Amino acid sequence: MQRFPEYLLAGYRSFMGGRYTAERDRYRELAANGQQPRTLLVACCDSRAAPEIIFNSSPGELFVVRNVANMIPPYEPDGQYHATSAAVEYAIQVLKVENVVIMGHGRCGGIQAALSPSSTPLSDGDFIGKWMKLLKPAAEQIQTSSLLTAGERQTALERVSIRNSVSNLRSFPFVKAREVEDGLRIHGAWFDISTGELWIMDDETGDFVRPTL
Amino acid sequence: MQRFPEYLLAGYRSFMGGRYTAERDRYRELAANGQQPRTLLVACCDSRAAPEIIFNSSPGELFVVRNVANMIPPYEPDGQYHATSAAVEYAIQVLKVENVVIMGHGRCGGIQAALSPSSTPLSDGDFIGKWMKLLKPAAEQIQTSSLLTAGERQTALERVSIRNSVSNLRSFPFVKAREVEDGLRIHGAWFDISTGELWIMDDETGDFVRPTL
Amino acid sequence: MQRFPEYLLAGYRSFMGGRYTAERDRYRELAANGQQPRTLLVACCDSRAAPEIIFNSSPGELFVVRNVANMIPPYEPDGQYHATSAAVEYAIQVLKVENVVIMGHGRCGGIQAALSPSSTPLSDGDFIGKWMKLLKPAAEQIQTSSLLTAGERQTALERVSIRNSVSNLRSFPFVKAREVEDGLRIHGAWFDISTGELWIMDDETGDFVRPTL
Amino acid sequence: MQRFPEYLLAGYRSFMGGRYTAERDRYRELAANGQQPRTLLVACCDSRAAPEIIFNSSPGELFVVRNVANMIPPYEPDGQYHATSAAVEYAIQVLKVENVVIMGHGRCGGIQAALSPSSTPLSDGDFIGKWMKLLKPAAEQIQTSSLLTAGERQTALERVSIRNSVSNLRSFPFVKAREVEDGLRIHGAWFDISTGELWIMDDETGDFVRPTL
Known part of the structure; x- marks a missing residue:
């Protein structure tokens, strides 16, 4: 063995x-x-941005989905299997979480891949290429912002992607219903690996701001 | 705000x-x-089984995918997007991790759903129903094991599912290639929420055993 | 009286x-x-971002130009009078400052005016309209970034403007000469009025980062 | 970096x-x-005469223009960009300040340059030479005052320049309008770097006097 x-x-x-x-x-x-987490947290796989560490969480507190670039795809009831949508459904419909937090982070390799797609796929399956296509329209628009530095374009897309996921999340009828009828709250957040700073999305403007601690 | x-x-x-x-x-x-994690860890979304806590990990150590019931689907280069396969591809091909650990756990809600599918889906999209279909043949066989208790059937399917995922993972040609040529190691593990026990899969027999600590 | x-x-x-x-x-x-300031600081007129307060400066330390949106126009030896270029010339050629700092700030009214030019000028002279035309090409490009929030477009232009001014400053032959031959150093900085944060421009990438304090 | x-x-x-x-x-x-400063303060770039220090100002109190020798040029709606006129327009028309203070100071290098123009310009652009031409008629007249000491000629021109700027400021139609209709008040002031004395211009006589404190 x-x-x-x-x-x-x-x-x-x-x-x-x-x-x-x-x-x-x-x-x-x-x-x-059994678990009764109050929050569904959607985070990136990145080894530098573990939600339980950043929020110093106790067992039982966070129901955590992690995929590359912390994305929620749009609602697609197409009969295919969808790992992320399944987790969302379970958290909302079974666990009845009160909050959803979509947390991105700086220097995200997935976002980088969306901005600079490799000419050759990483494998014949091109799974990253296809997964990051969820961000293609946004990535293409941001790539044209030639006045921004590469770092600024990266941060911009990281934040646009969080707003995209918030919007996609609301395309799930059962999420929208619980938000309207039941006080479910949806939050965006962005973590700076270098400084440890946490930025919170203003749900009215979409801007990311430092919370009062 | x-x-x-x-x-x-x-x-x-x-x-x-x-x-x-x-x-x-x-x-x-x-x-x-940049990150250089040595391990890709596939875990469940469950709030009681966070890998960084169980392995007391430092930032940068674990690249973590979390979906319901910690499953790796089979290799399907079908042009659809696949959250989990994308993360596997990124970890193996870009980060060049040395280890993959697929970690299940006891009292898993997803496994429970596979064994007792609800007669009505959780939502019109039935995302959990479809996601857990990845385990349907195994679940159906175990349901007939009438001599096992409900708890034993649950634990059995949790472990069968880990072996399934290990097998699915090897269906990815680039994973197989790195395992054969480059010493990539694939591990199964199972965490008991109640006792804190960690069980490791014997890669020869498929049995789960307590490691020597 | x-x-x-x-x-x-x-x-x-x-x-x-x-x-x-x-x-x-x-x-x-x-x-x-007489004064021997080591730094020429170009700042905005804004009442919330006084350089001597932000840098807790003693008398004699900072030679300070303040105009709307802290801009340095391009080198134009056209025989017209240029308030900002005159101050730059005096600081570089007479005072022999060692550093130039161009400091922008958040929520800048001038930058806002560049992004949302009023349909009617503020006066028949339209002085703000003309002054902010120095940023027109940049403002027009950033206005097309429809995925960014209004706040993000504002911050982006504030930072682009600082990079523009750094570039304009280097178009002055005597500045370039002192930079090349005499170790003159040119810095960009951006002050967040709300949080008090100071961000420093990385002179290699153009990115704004928090300094190690 | x-x-x-x-x-x-x-x-x-x-x-x-x-x-x-x-x-x-x-x-x-x-x-x-947003800012609501009550005062537009036009000051010199000199490192020894920072307005926020001299008036011990809190953030938000003073909207500050600083150029060499604290000058306001005459109203020139010529389609060129004018840093100082743009700041005046913004302060008067957008911020609706109640006061304008034009503050000169002793031992001003710009005034000195106006009185003793160098035979060779400071750079090919001769920006200081051109900027100080705004004071040329006054400077030439004062240079002929052979009974005054060099120090007295310098102080004289510093104060003449403040009266010039007050007069130029009133040549802006929108300034004049707000002064007549809306109680805008225009002040001259002069700061003695050595003694810390502040002298206030008597708006009726143009004399500079020590205020009652």
């Missing part, structure tokens, strides 16, 4: 000796009674 | 005052030089 | 009783020996 | 730890609601 990566086992030992020991009752209760 | 959830802001304040302050240099370096 | 504004006299009394008293020797020495 | 001048960063740190912290609410309110 091949050996499980040693650094992960070392981390797991720390967890068991530390956090699990400290929160054993909480884990047991969460196992017995 | 609506207020961002207060408990998330409180958690973020803790992060900034604690972990970010302690790891500022690491965050800055990761921002400047 | 009309009365000088009372609140300005009150402020002046505070100055005389406080800062002037504390720095009397410095004022006398600066009067006797 | 080149390093921003260290002494400016040190000053900025003092600002953030001191004045910004103390006036955070004011900055935020000024950012949210």
